[in-house]
Amino acid sequence: MKLTPFIDPLPIPQYLTPLERHKCFTYYEIGMKEFFHEFHSELAPTKIWGYEGQFPGPLVNVNSGECAHVKWKNELPEQHFLPIDRTLHGSSEHMPDVRTVVHLHGAEVEPESDGHPEAWFTNNYHTVGAVFDSPVYKYNNNQRAATLWYHDHAVGITRLNVYAGLVGMYIIRDEEERKLNLPSGAYEIPLIIADRGFNEDGSLFYSDTTNVRPGPVQPGLTFPHPSVTPGEAFENITVNGKVWPFLEVEPRKYRFRILNASNERFYKMNLSNGQKIIQIGSDGGLLETPAYMDELTIAPAERMDVIIDFSKLAPDDTIVLENTAATPFDFAPPVGALPDPETDGQIMQFRVVELTAPDTSNLPAILSHIPKLRECDAAQTRDITLDADIDEYGRLKFLFNNKGFMERIDFKPQLNDTEIWRIINTAGATHPIHIHLIQFQILDRIPFDAQGFTANGLLNFTGPPVKPPVNERGWKDVVQSPPGFVTRVIMRFAPFTGRYMLHCHILEHEDHDMMRQFEVVERKCGCKTNCTCKEHKPKRKCECKKNCTCQGKCTCKKSCTCKKKKSNHPSKKERHHKKCPTCPPCSETYRCECE
Numbered sequence: 001m002k003l004t005p006f007i008d009p010l011p012i013p014q015y016l017t018p019l020e021r022h023k024c025f026t027y028y029e030i031g032m033k034e035f036f037h038e039f040h041s042e043l044a045p046t047k048i049w050g051y052e053g054q055f056p057g058p059l060v061n062v063n064s065g066e067c068a069h070v071k072w073k074n075e076l077p078e079q080h081f082l083p084i085d086r087t088l089h090g091s092s093e094h095m096p097d098v099r100t101v102v103h104l105h106g107a108e109v110e111p112e113s114d115g116h117p118e119a120w121f122t123n124n125y126h127t128v129g130a131v132f133d134s135p136v137y138k139y140n141n142n143q144r145a146a147t148l149w150y151h152d153h154a155v156g157i158t159r160l161n162v163y164a165g166l167v168g169m170y171i172i173r174d175e176e177e178r179k180l181n182l183p184s185g186a187y188e189i190p191l192i193i194a195d196r197g198f199n200e201d202g203s204l205f206y207s208d209t210t211n212v213r214p215g216p217v218q219p220g221l222t223f224p225h226p227s228v229t230p231g232e233a234f235e236n237i238t239v240n241g242k243v244w245p246f247l248e249v250e251p252r253k254y255r256f257r258i259l260n261a262s263n264e265r266f267y268k269m270n271l272s273n274g275q276k277i278i279q280i281g282s283d284g285g286l287l288e289t290p291a292y293m294d295e296l297t298i299a300p301a302e303r304m305d306v307i308i309d310f311s312k313l314a315p316d317d318t319i320v321l322e323n324t325a326a327t328p329f330d331f332a333p334p335v336g337a338l339p340d341p342e343t344d345g346q347i348m349q350f351r352v353v354e355l356t357a358p359d360t361s362n363l364p365a366i367l368s369h370i371p372k373l374r375e376c377d378a379a380q381t382r383d384i385t386l387d388a389d390i391d392e393y394g395r396l397k398f399l400f401n402n403k404g405f406m407e408r409i410d411f412k413p414q415l416n417d418t419e420i421w422r423i424i425n426t427a428g429a430t431h432p433i434h435i436h437l438i439q440f441q442i443l444d445r446i447p448f449d450a451q452g453f454t455a456n457g458l459l460n461f462t463g464p465p466v467k468p469p470v471n472e473r474g475w476k477d478v479v480q481s482p483p484g485f486v487t488r489v490i491m492r493f494a495p496f497t498g499r500y501m502l503h504c505h506i507l508e509h510e511d512h513d514m515m516r517q518f519e520v521v522e523r524k525c526g527c528k529t530n531c532t533c534k535e536h537k538p539k540r541k542c543e544c545k546k547n548c549t550c551q552g553k554c555t556c557k558k559s560c561t562c563k564k565k566k567s568n569h570p571s572k573k574e575r576h577h578k579k580c581p582t583c584p585p586c587s588e589t590y591r592c593e594c595e
């Protein structure tokens with residue numbers, strides 16, 4: 001069924017208001033609900049799931065440093081309406097169909113609040129996964145202004161839960177950014193892009209079978225039904241929950257926070273009048289300087305904060321945000337299908353109307369300062385190979401270092417260490433690789449002999465390193481890792497210890513074992529110094545030769561300053577690993593104490 005483009009206005013997600021405002025934290029509850037949603041005025045309403053019964057979910061808006069506690073509630077039915085593949089890890093008959101867990105993508109959070117795939121819970125927490133801790137997640141938001149997003153992360157069915165609609169945007173703001181006077185208020189608009197397929201009756205379409213057979217046909221071997229596929233892309237492009245919407249814009253500057261919330265699809269975006277898109281921010285917040293781009297390639301889970309200046313246009317002019325990315329993206333040699341200019345080749349339309357008031361916003365030439373992580377500071381370099389494999393049913397399957405999700409944790413960076421990770425892609429397509437907990441910087445992409453590497457394990461570079469384009473020279477948490485390239489990223493592991501995920505953000509790959517865990521461990525340091533924290537600093541200096549930043553354990557007894565009754569405070573036991581918020585070395589692992 002072909003839907004008419006540009007006949008529905010772009011919906012704008014609303015901000016969520018906190019249920020309670022305490023002295024040192026705000027409290028939210030966000031429920032996941034099943035409901036009917038109108039994707040397009042020519043389409044019957046579609047049963048989907050969404051946070052607070054909305055798709056996309058409500059915008060969460062916080063200030064940097066503000067502590068937000070969110071109670072995530074599963075209010076969904078017992079049965080899934082999308083096809084569950086029982087052969088995937090964590091997805092067997094014994095597992096409840098409708099399990100959910102929420103990850104705040106891009107946030108620096110303690111492991112208990114990070115949405116571990118096995119921390120899932122069912123309706124009313126009736127059944128919970130092995131590492132479930134608490135229904136209330138704590139977000140310190142101790143990071144610079146950035147566009148994050150929250151989405152489902154349940155083991156084995158993330159692709160289905162996200163496709164069903166469990167996504168939303170989360171915005172952190174700060175003073176540095178406010179001072180810039182970028183377009184704001186009605187002129188700052190989120191654009192959450194996701195492709196969807198529909199059946200004739202308006203219901204959501206998702207494949208329950210696969211026909212991709214990478215190896216020779218083995219007698220007696222059949223694909224399970226339902227089966228995961230190597231990736232799912234659909235012809236209808238939705239923005240903020242509408243298929244090919246339009247937006248009326250005034251001839252002035254607008255700020256758009258673009259998120260690609262699609263399962264598999266990349267978009268190569270350009271404006272139909274040839275005008276440049278000005279990127280001002282990436283996953284982890286503002287770039288140093290605006291990047292003037294003819295086109296922008298956005299992978300699943302990436303965010304691009306952009307300015308579009310419509311001031312040269314006149315009322316009644318229209319521009320289309322177009323897409324030219326093949327799906328699957330960037331195979332070598334190309335086997336992906338190019339988009340149809342009539343359907344998935346377009347994303348949305350801008351219609352220029354009269355100016356209502358002069359544009360007083362700015363686009364400064366300098367946006368921010370980004371301290372460069374230096375290669376010489378790296379304590380370690382680790383290699384991650386992206387491998388194409390065949391599973392026990394003869395299906396194509398992608399892995400990291402030829403290992404599955406639950407295999408032994410090999411990567412154990414020490415707290416505060418800087419490391420370089422080399423992502424060695426022998427797996428045919430561009431994979432968007434996401435690392436939890438931290439924001440990284442992209443060093444370069446170096447072409448290498450992938451066939452030789454697969455055959456004999458020798459890493460031979462075939463050309464000079466390619467520096468990232470200007471719009472990728474900021475903080476990132478997802479990196480496009482093209483085939484035939486070693487993509488190098490650098491990051492510092494802080495501020496928490498514990499287990500986190502590393503995975504491909506093509507959700508069909510993630511569910512089919514293209515995910516590993518890493519564990520940030522306490523720094524091992526020979527020094528015996530104990531912090532006694534009289535003056536909020538250790539009495540003695542650490543004597544080890546290394547640039548040790550551990551200052552021993554803080555034992556200071558600083559009490560909570562909030563006005564709550566004693567009885568409401570956490571018990572000693574609960575407080576035990578928590579540390580004083582004002583003691584600088586210890587604030588690294590500060591967790592909010594005000595319950």
Ligand code: C2O
Nearest residue numbers: 103105301434501
């Ligand atoms: Cu956006 Cu682990 O995911």
Ligand code: CU
Nearest residue numbers: 104105106436
């Ligand atoms: Cu994440």
Ligand code: CU
Nearest residue numbers: 431504506509
């Ligand atoms: Cu992948």
